[in-house]
Amino acid sequence: MGRVSPKGAGFKSCSHLAGFMVAPKPTDELDSVALETGLLKTWSEEEVFENSVQNRADGEPFIFLEGPPTANGKPGIHHVVARTFKDLVCRWKTMEGYFVERKGGWDTHGLPVEIEVQKRLDLMSNEAIEAFGMEEFNKECRDSVWTYEAAWREMTERMAYWCDLDEPYVTLHDNYIESGWWALKQMFEKDLLYRGYKVLPYCPQTGTSYSSHEVALGYKEVEEPSVYIKFKLEDSDASILAWTTTPWTLPGNVGLAVGPDVEYIRVRVTSEPENWDGHGGAEIGEELILAKDLFKEVIRHHCEEVETLLGSDLVGRSYEPLFPGAIERGDSKTAWTVIEADWVTTTDGTGVVHTAVMYGEDDYNLGMEVGLPAQHTVDINGAFLKGTHPALDGRYVKDCDATIIELLHDTGLLYREKMYTHDYPHCWRTGHPLLYYAMDSWFVRMTAVKDRLLEFNSQVEWAPDWVGEGRFGEWLRNVKDWAISRERYWGTPLPVWICTKCEHQHCVGSREELAAMAAEGSPVADDLHRPFVDDTILSCPECNSDMKREPFVMDCWFDSGCASFAQWHHPFGEEGKFENNFPVDYICEGVDQTRGWFYTLLAVSTTVFDSICYKRCLSLGLILDAEGKKMSKSKGNIVDPWDHFNREGADATRWYMVTAGAPWNPLKFDPNGVRETYGKMFLTLWNIHRFHADYAALDGFDPDTSPKGKETPLDKWILSRLNQVIAATHAQFESWDFHKACRGIEDFIVNDVSNWYVRRSRRRLWDEAASEDKLSCQHTLHKILVTVSRLIAPVSPFMADVIHRNLEGESVHLANWPEDGTVDEGIIEAMGLVRELAETGRRIRVDNDRRQRLPCSEGWIVSGPDLSSFHDILAEELNVETISLEKDLDRFQSEVVHPNRRSLGAKCRQDLPAVLAGIADGDSESMLASIEAGNLVIAGYEITAEDIEIRRVERVGFAAETIQSSDGSSVSLVLDMSDTPELLSKGLARDITRRVQAARKDLNLAIEEQIKLEVWTKDAPELFESDLQWIIDETRASNAEFLVGEGSGESFEVDGATVWYSVSAL
RNA sequence: GCGCGAGUAGCUUAGUCGGCUGGAGCACCCGGCUGAUAACCGGGAGGUCGCAGGUUCAAGUCCUGCCUCGCGCACCA
Structure with a gap:
């Protein structure tokens, strides 16, 4: 036999091949944490994120808007989920050629911030805050906002959520506040802002x-x-x-x-x-x-x-x-x-x-x-x-x-x-x-624009649609005026001033306006927060008297509701920036944002611009613990994302989140599920890559220059499947079914590529010469791995990139989304059948008590499509010497008539049971003859060929089984169970080889190392010379002795024979 | 109370227009295969498809009612 596997010393010696630009390098065992953290460094050095965006600067924009989190709380696993779905869409769209800018954002105002500070400083009432000093208090709030910023940044980077964190929008920035003021002024001028009362649960002790x-x-x-x-x-x-x-x-x-x-x-x-x-x-x-x-x-x-x-x-x-x-x-x-x-x-x-x-x-x-x-x-x-x-x-x-x-x-x-x-x-x-x-309280008259809200909502593409029509629609149909003011300290100040004399109201829409209207001698706030704005006295345009600011701050939901334009400091910022980025294409947050951000975005865009704000909205389900309970600090069932980042890695965590269920369904987050995903999906993928890369490196394979070789039916099959997967992935991404798409990819990788294509191809690469067959296999593996890494790149960006870089020499995130090619349905169906037949063969052996290693002399395939191009594969899988087609069905089988209920049900309705009974009782052979003649009548109904299926059932006494395919046809497999001395010898040789190989593995021998082998057999069939030689070749036994009689050392029994063997390194 | 969603094996889930024997994975047991793999293959065990009705020749699938869970809304005068 030729070369075996390129592990150990053998593969180190060829490391000079790594100098080739695109020739893959050999790889090591998977350490996902090291792989990911190492890649993060590379990304940052090469500025891959920036480049991935800028490379598509000429492309059509795809506009994403980041819902701003608050950084005064620790990021949790639910944030990782949301960021995964945001990220995967942005990455996918980028790969499709869109220009996808991603500006980060921070929500920094509001009661939660104040409460944190109040708790820390023991300021449990408004009096206490004012005694402490509003300026000092707000300063504490401003600092407190960033308590967990570092934690957020670390989480964001580690999970590979690509987003511009260096120039985010921040709701406490004066520019942001100014845009909010401008927006409020638009509402004020449309008479949508008014003052009234609102009944609220109120605590007189805290004044809140x-x-x-x-x-x-x-x-x-x-x-x-x-x-x-x-x-x-x-x-x-x-x-x-x-x-x-x-x-x-x-x-x-x-x-x-x-x-x-x-x-x-x-x-x-x-x-x-x-x-x-x-x-x-x-x-x-x-x-x-x-x-x-x-x-x-x-x-x-x-x-x-x-x-x-x-x-x-x-x-x-x-x-x-x-x-x-x-x-x-x-x-x-x-x-x-x-x-x-x-x-x-x-x-x-x-x-x-x-x-x-x-x-x-x-x-x-x-x-x-x-x-x-x-x-x-x-x-x-x-x-x-x-x-x-x-x-x-x-x-x-x-x-x-x-x-x-x-x-x-x-x-x-x-x-x-x-x-x-x-x-x-x-x-x-x-x-x-x-x-x-x-x-x-101050209110925005949302009831006045209810019809517009409903109209705009109907233009939004919601996923799932029932959140939009149902929950959100219901909320809008019952819309109430928005109480937008809060009697608090830390927030965007309400920019309404009222004349102390004539009660004229004025809403300020910019810093410039504030300065222009300031009364003589009044300070003009430099910082737009309280208490500074409170000190600014305006001069009443009606009566010239002093105007004082209404002492409220705004609901912090108003802040985030302004994100679509305030992030660009519209209308004061860079010209065109807002216009080119509105309305946005995609937002994605938890379903709890229905009344929150989803609403305030629309509320603000409707009242200010009379427009929708977002075209597509993905509403994510709640994250529960493995038992289906809500995660909460008090229950102690919070999952720390780092537990998984540091164990299975971010790829596995992200992939698990996407495949565990539909994004809008509640996710029962099961740590074991992440483990499973890691073991199943990523280890398998990595080992496919390793398998290919090791041989490719050893052979100096270059996808651009190496000859294409000759495609085998196996190659054609896997490439057809690949094209199928590309098309399905694309369609399912388009329809928001990310979970289905990724499950499909995973199934392809694990089942089709690893457990069939690679398993069936292993020996093809053992050939030392650059055979046509080997080259084709390598090109095929290359194509599969490159394409798969692109398909999974949006969801699991690390391993995809490592594989892609190794095979193509460039980051997958700069690559294009794969396009599908032709699919040969026939070959896919045929291979499906081949695999089923291989499984059927094993079942037959179990039923007939014949072990897998003992070959059968012949196997027959009865009826079914032409599988001749796969007969070699099948023969190996079935461990039979030859495969033949058997035309004479009657030799093994009889035909049985089965009812087609769908067809018969439509025809016979309530008489169906009688017809079914008639068919069950009838003699299949004569019924078939009658159908052929067109005169079969059962229970008064004429039965035609469409009403039945013909199934083949093996006759008693044959080692055979029949499988039904979806189109109603059937294929049978028959194995010859007879023994010959030649077969017994081959079977025994395989058993011995298997044991010896295991012993080699236990001894940790390198592949090419030779061994000394001694074998004793008792009550065993004779081992022929060719089989002895085969054992020697397979096990690399340069010194081998085969004896009859009782031996010593390890032993095993097979079919009544006892075999002793001893393996030692030379 | 109203609305939305869910309930399928011990767990996680697939199940398209109502149709043929309700499929997978994890875990368990038996057997097999294996020098890329933490995998894989065959068999076993495990299901009142939440419960009860109804429609239908035929219901996991459609309808009605109920139960449980989750979410939202409302109420708590």
Whole structure:
């Protein structure tokens, strides 16, 4: 035999070949971490990222917009997932020839930053912050923002997320803020910005209102007094009963809401109750009104019904205020009357909702709608305002429950009190109950542009589409005005100034405008943050008086919503930059951004530019732990991406994330899955590469100059498969099915290339001479590896590049996306069949108790397509001496008629079972004859050739099996099970060789090393001379002895024979 | 309460227009192959396709209801 494998000393001696430009270099065992970190250095030295972008500067732009993360939190595995999907699309598009710039970004404002600083400096209230000093506080915030920047940069670089981190956009930069101001001014001038109230969960201790997210952190179950209050109607003796769990809101009561279609009942108390808990009560003869459904639950007295009435009958009736003087009527016509509201239900309470405008969202909206007075009875510190009631003024509202109950009891207005258990939001920092409290706020009138939002949304290509139509669409259809201001310190200041005299409002749209409008002697803010802007006094364009800034900062979502233009400092920055990059082609973030960034981008672009902002949006599913639980710090189930970067590497981590499921489905992140991906995909790919590179290096193979050789059917097959994979990958990338594309590639690499093509080609490369066959194999392997590395480069950029560089001499990231070529479907089908037959052969051997190494003299293929070009492969796989075609089917098989249910079902419908039974009972041979003659009728239906399939079933007693192919045809394999002395000898020789090779491996012998071999056989078949020589050649036994009789050393048994063998190095 | 999504072997999953014996991988057991491989091949065991109805000749697939999980929205007067 020829040369074996080029490992060990042999391959070192040829390292001089590495000098060839494109001749592949031999490779080592895979160390993915070293491979990746080493490559990172190369990339940075060669500026591969910059070059990959600039090389396509003439190409059509593909515009990507990076959603800015906050760097005051540690990056986690979910960030790696998002960045993988961002990166892979950008890399793929770049390879397709698009010009894909990627500017990084940082979100740097907002409450989370403030909270971090507050915690660290123990500044748990607004007073504390102001005592500490706003300027100093904001400086702390500004620094805190970058706490984890280094960690982010390391993660970003290590995972190979290519993105310009050196010139990112940063929301705290004055240029960015200025663009935001400009945008807000556009809204202001379109009359889309206004000032109003918003009811928010508010903590008077910290002086902070909370987002719903933070509220969710602090729900606690509490037991509190709830009260039923009698509201005395003015035009009758009756009272309406209303219920509340927040007695402190009662002084603010200005209305009672009823459901217009709800049935109410008016009852008269007829006698005292039998027992009574707590305060309250009613006189005999007193009349009460409440929902009919709740009457039994609420009323504790014996009563008689006076009348039944609908809510609409009550609407407009006036009642006496509980706390006269606490609220001024002003010009309200509806104050202290019954109002209708369709959201009123009879699930609890009395079916009448006590309405305090400033302390409930529904209350506030209703109050605005019908014109109730919007006045506070509680100050910003949570204490009752002066003038509410002498017993309450100045006291913290939550301490007043008992007092209020007593006051109402004393005036006879309390019907009942009842302890009530419910979940109520508490401040997650101080543990105090939150108050729903109407806060002064600025709004963007999103309701005015709802139709445009919906229209633009329909133009966005969403992946998956149901997020766009469903979740996001639903959000837009229910769009509310955007409360855009926050009573905070660290953020983009709201650029609205109000005249202290005439109340004229002015929105500043640039630094220049700020300077031009500054009042004489006023400082002009140099830094656009608080407190500096607060000090800038403008001169009122209407009356020349001083204007003061509204003391708010903006919702930090507004900042990131401006990213598409503020990143370019539009309209003050480089001309054309924005226009050429808007709207963007692609954004990608977690699905939690639906109401966040996905929304604010569209909200801003709609209100400012009357345009969509992004054309395609990939919404990623949540990342869960391996058990499907949400990852959270408290559960301790956070996965640190570095665990994997440092073990399996970033390639495997990224590939796992992409192939584990559809990007929009929740990803159960399983560390074992990464391990599996590494072992299966990357080790295999690496070893294919190693196999090729080692021989190519040894042979001085050069893809450009080495002769092409002669393609074998095996080569043709794998190249057809390759083209198939290229086409499928492309189509699936286009349709966002990255997971399917990558699973397809992985299957190709592992199954087709490694486990079949390379396995079947191994001996082709052992040929020392530059045979046609070897050359073709090398060109084919080269083509496969280069193409595959390009296909996987967007997802796993490291190994792809190492392979590509070794084979092509240049980075894969500068290469073009592969184009597919012709696919020979026939050869693919044929090879599929060959592989199936090889597996079938092994099954036959198991069934017939014949070991694989013992050859069979003959195998027959019965029917099926022409596989003659693969007969050599098949013979080797099956370990048979010859393969023949058998035409005489009847020798091994009989034909059996099988129903085609699809065809028969359409024809026979409900009679199908009868027909099926008829076919099952019938004699196949005669049925076939009848079909041929066109006269087979079963259960009244004529059965034609389309209605059946003919399956071949092997006759009893043959070592054979039949496989059905998808088109209904069948192929059978028959093996000759007879033994001859020649076959027994060959089989035994193979068994011995196998054992000796294992022993060689155990001894760690180099391939070319010779051995001394001794073999003893007992009760064994005779070993022929040719087989003895074969053993000697295969095992490189320059000194071999074969003896009959009992021996010593290692032994094994095979088919009743015992073999001893001894192997030693020479 | 409303909306969206999911539920297939111990785990991860494929399953197209309703049709033929519901496929893979991991892990387990038996056997085999193997000097690129941490792989591979054959066999075994493991499935009430969440539950219950319905449509149909035929349902993992379509319809209805319910259960569980996740996400979002609303509510918590």
